[in-house]
Amino acid sequence: MTYEAIRAAKTAIATATGRDRHRVAIVLGSGLSGYAAGLPGAIEVPYADIVGFPVPKVEGHSGSLFSAELDDDPVMVLAGRVHAYEGWDLAEVVFAVRTAVASGCSRIVLTNAAGGLGDGMKAGDLVLISDHLNLTARNPLMGPNDDRLGPRFPDMSEVYSKELRDRARRAGDEVNVSLGEGVYAWFLGPSYESPAEVQMAKRMGSDLVGMSTVPEAIAARHMGSQVLGISLVTNLAAGISPTPLSHEEVTATADQARGRFTRLIDALLPQLTAD
Numbered sequence: 465m466t467y468e469a470i471r472a473a474k475t476a477i478a479t480a481t482g483r484d485r486h487r488v489a490i491v492l493g494s495g496l497s498g499y500a501a502g503l504p505g506a507i508e509v510p511y512a513d514i515v516g517f518p519v520p521k522v523e524g525h526s527g528s529l530f531s532a533e534l535d536d537d538p539v540m541v542l543a544g545r546v547h548a549y550e551g552w553d554l555a556e557v558v559f560a561v562r563t564a565v566a567s568g569c570s571r572i573v574l575t576n577a578a579g580g581l582g583d584g585m586k587a588g589d590l591v592l593i594s595d596h597l598n599l600t601a602r603n604p605l606m607g608p609n610d611d612r613l614g615p616r617f618p619d620m621s622e623v624y625s626k627e628l629r630d631r632a633r634r635a636g637d638e639v640n641v642s643l644g645e646g647v648y649a650w651f652l653g654p655s656y657e658s659p660a661e662v663q664m665a666k667r668m669g670s671d672l673v674g675m676s677t678v679p680e681a682i683a684a685r686h687m688g689s690q691v692l693g694i695s696l697v698t699n700l701a702a703g704i705s706p707t708p709l710s711h712e713e714v715t716a717t718a719d720q721a722r723g724r725f726t727r728l729i730d731a732l733l734p735q736l737t738a739d
């Protein structure tokens with residue numbers, strides 16, 4: 465079922481955009497979806513018009529696919545994602561990313577808003593994800609495996625490509641955006657973590673906490689795509705931050721970081737469409 469559904473969504477995207485294949489996809493996280501609107505000549509396709517695509521409901525996610533060409537290379541921007549905490553199955557959570565890979569995207573950029581707990585981290589930092597901790601006891605690959613999508617037991621030794629992180633750092637250097645690096649711990653949400661959970665995550669080796677990205681990264685690796693993960697630290701994590709956490713703080717930090725984020729992604733995309 466999933467395989468046929470992905471094929472149908474892929475056909476819908478090709479028809480709506482006039483582009484059979486895309487090379488790179490970028491998923492925009494909380495408060496970052498405004499990036500898509502600034503893409504010159506982009507074709508917008510609302511998720512609601514793509515058969516099988518789940519439509520996000522949370523604030524700060526608009527829910528459209530944008531297709532643009534950069535030096536003749538088609539790039540797909542997924543503005544808005546759905547989360548497990550909204551009640552979606554993980555198969556639905558990863559559906560858009562699976563469709564992007566099926567549409568030819570051999571590189572997937574996953575961006576998100578995250579809480580920071582690594583030493584010296586502060587709100588506004590942009591951090592490359594080096595690895596993850598899945599603390600949810602859920603996995604998007606649970607259930608029967610479809611060998612047409614990928615292997616039953618996919619390797620996860622390097623979920624977040626070292627090569628793509630190097631390219632991202634080069635892009636950051638070009639436009640004067642410094643990038644940290646850290647391990648992202650996936651919590652289900654929607655409540656933010658307790659201070660004790662944040663300390664647990666820290667002792668376990670994480671630098672970032674958030675409610676997305678990990679299932680998409682697993683599904684993309686399952687299908688053989690390279691993955692780059694970028695977190696915007698929108699707040700210090702609970703108990704490290706002196707103030708209570710709020711979605712308003714998350715979106716306000718994302719708004720402030722928009723200029724730097726846009727510069728980074730503009731410099732990054734040509735690095736990712738190159739061989």
Ligand code: HPA
Nearest residue numbers: 577578579673674675701
């Ligand atoms: N925790 C989880 N998810 C988040 C956070 C956080 O502190 N900030 C933004 N998304």
